[in-house]
């Protein structure tokens with residue numbers, strides 16, 4: 406496979422992911438790195454078949470299991486998340502932040518466990534953008550509920566569907582105009 410050339414920003418994120426894997430005693434292969442890079446570069450969630458198309462070259466057509474194995478690895482190491490509703494993948498938000506400029510209260514190591522167990526996503530129906538939120542209070546609430554039910558929780562994914570701030574703003578003016586027209590003019 407000819408490695409895809411990634412931007413310096415993506416390369417920095419990939420190097421961080423690499424270091425993270427090493428710390429977990431795992432190895433980031435060229436293939437896994439390329440798949441992760443493609444997911445990092447995508448603006449919206451990417452499906453396995455999209456990835457398969459992207460890594461295809463005239464002399465090499467990787468089989469779907471190759472991509473699935475790489476995705477499983479990236480999921481297991483908390484580098485990406487699967488959006489069940491869309492059957493697509495997004496990079497873990499914590500990977501996108503530079504640990505040196507990032508708020509230490511929300512550094513990757515701190516949130517990593519939370520992230521592996523529960524991930525919460527705000528999915529915009531309009532632009533298909535996905536925002537990951539890591540609120541430990543959600544995890545704590547779920548843990549409490551499961552404890553009461555004697556349910557052994559292994560993972561949870563919370564997917565909220567709606568409009569992001571930008572798309573909601575764009576959707577609003579038409580409604581405002583309609584209201585203005587409908588309201589009686591002031592004397």
Ligand SMILES: [Zn+2]
Pocket residue numbers: 486496497498499520524537
């Ligand atoms: Zn995450």
Ligand SMILES: [Zn+2]
Pocket residue numbers: 529530531532533534568569570571572573
């Ligand atoms: Zn949006």
